[in-house]
Amino acid sequence: MFLTLVRRxxxxxxxxxxxxMPVLFFILVAALFPFAVGPDARLLARIxxxxxxxxxxxxxxxxxxxxIAPDLEDGTLDQLAARDIPMELVAAARILAHWLGFALPLLAALPIAAVLTGMDAATGWRLALALLLGTPALAALAVVAAALTAGLRGGGALAGLIILPLALPILIFGVGAAAPGALKLLAAASLVTLALAPFAAAAAMRQE
Amino acid sequence: MSPEPLIVTNLACQRGNRLLFENLSFTVNRGEALHLEGPNGSGKSSLLRLLAGLLRPTSGTIHGGNPRGFLGHETALKPRMTLLAELTHWARLDGTTAALPTAMAAMNVAALADIPCKHLSSGQRRRAGLARVIASSAPLWLLDEPTAGLDTASTARLAAAMATHRAAGGMIVAAVHGDIGLADPQRLRLG
Structure with a gap:
């Protein structure tokens, strides 16, 4: 059943x-920053x-x-609930699908971004590993925020406000991946987020 | 299929500060059908959503009536997917893909199989929703104004499908305005 949901x-x-859109946006940001920061290659490589x-x-x-919002509006969540399918399962499937849909293309585009920002190979590989560990948590947070704001006008902006503080640990450990133990802390933060997110999202999706 | 009868005892439903109904008790046995009647806003849809497990009762109990097929006002069809892909997905969740072709034929939507759902008319979507209920092979059908938007021929097809379902021991609870072609239904008036 989980696989049916993910496949769908x-x-x-x-x-x-x-x-x-996500991967284009990602490359665009990486391409624009060198122009914004100016011709200081050392500074660029550091940030x-x-x-x-x-x-x-x-x-x-x-x-x-x-x-989540379209599923709430078009009755998909009703159909799932009428079948007694646990919302936690629906949320977990959505997290996995969202991760596959945004993080995999993003990792594939990472070499392009690395070249555009003048990163060396060692930093690039470390960053790839850190993104692999951290992006599942970002996908989980996005699904939680989407579930909380589904059905609200202007939910997207509110979702951003909900996610940003929660994503801080991921961001801090991810950016500091070169520090000793940072990757382990990143993995731990990511795991905790992933473990709690389906329950938080499901609680929001069950609102009556 | 050996379904348990649907037994509702002292059900009450409150939405916001408004009490829609209370002390509602009824039983739907195998092969029986129940008409929910009443003016707009009297709680017909809310009662169906309670029976479908989408709302929690304020008080009272609902026993039996599981699994169920639910037809609500929303179609739950994704605009970019073809009708067949949509119905196949739900049949897969129900574990009843084998029953899908018969169900699609029963509501005459087989010819629409390859059309993206965004191009379907509201009546066609309604028929697709009914085909999903039929394909689910659930013993209890919960139908919210199933004939809304249906043409005469489709209404007759629905009546035939409901008769077949009841003959096989299935149960139907439908919110209706007027007659939808159910033979000899029980009636429950709300509001």
């Missing part, structure tokens, strides 16, 4: 006109991981208005 979410993502993490966080947030 992926099919919907693949047909969405916004499929390439590159931070730029890329912020770009990844915002890319995870881009589709937040289409993650």
């Amino acid at each position: 979410d992926l099919a919907l993502i693949a047909r969405s006109p916004a499929l390439w 590159a991981p931070g730029i890329i993490w912020v770009a990844a966080l915002l890319a995870a947030l881009l589709p937040v208005e289409t993650l």
Whole structure:
């Protein structure tokens, strides 16, 4: 049943006109920053991981208005609930599908971003590992915020306000991936977020 | 199919500060149908949502009536997906993909299978929703104004499908305005 739900979410993502938006946005940010910072290659290389993490966080947030709200409006959640399918399962499937839909293309685009920001290979690999560990938590937070704001006017902006403080630990440990133990802390923060998110999202989706 | 009867005892439903109904008790046995009647806003849809498990009762109990097929006002069809992909998804969740072709034929939506749902008319979506209920093979059907937007031929098809369902021991609770082609239903008036 979980796989049926994931497959369906992926099919919907693949047909969405916004499929390439997060990764395009990500590359755009990486391309613009060198122009904004100016021709100081050392400075750029030092702030590159931070730029890329912020770009990844915002890319995870881009589709937040289409993650849960359409299912609430068109009765999909009603049909799922009438079948006694646990909302936790629905939320977990949505998190996995959202992660596959935004983080995998983003990781694929990482080499381009690395070149654009003049990152060296060692930093690039470390960043890739950190993004692999941290992006599932970003996907989970996006789904929680989407569930909390579904059905509200201007929910997307509110979702951003909900996510940003919660994403801070991920961002801090992710950007500091070079420090000893940071990756382990990142993995731990990511795991805690992933473990709690389906329950938080489900509680919001069950609102009557 | 050996479904338990649906037994509702002393049900009350409050929405916001408004008490829609209280002390509602009824039983729907195998093969029986129940008409929910009453003016707009009297709580017909809320009662159906309670029976579907979408709302929690303010007080009282609902026993039996599981699994159920629910037809609400919203269609739960994704605009970019084809009708067949949509119905197949729900049949897969119900574990009844084998029953889908018959159900689609029963509501005459087989010819629409490859059309994206955004191009369907509201009557066609309604028929698709009914086909989803039929395909679910659930013993209890909960139908919210099932004939709204249906043409005469589709209404007749629905009546035939409901008769078949009841003959096989199925139960139906429907919110209606007027007759929807159910033979000899119980009636419950709200409001």
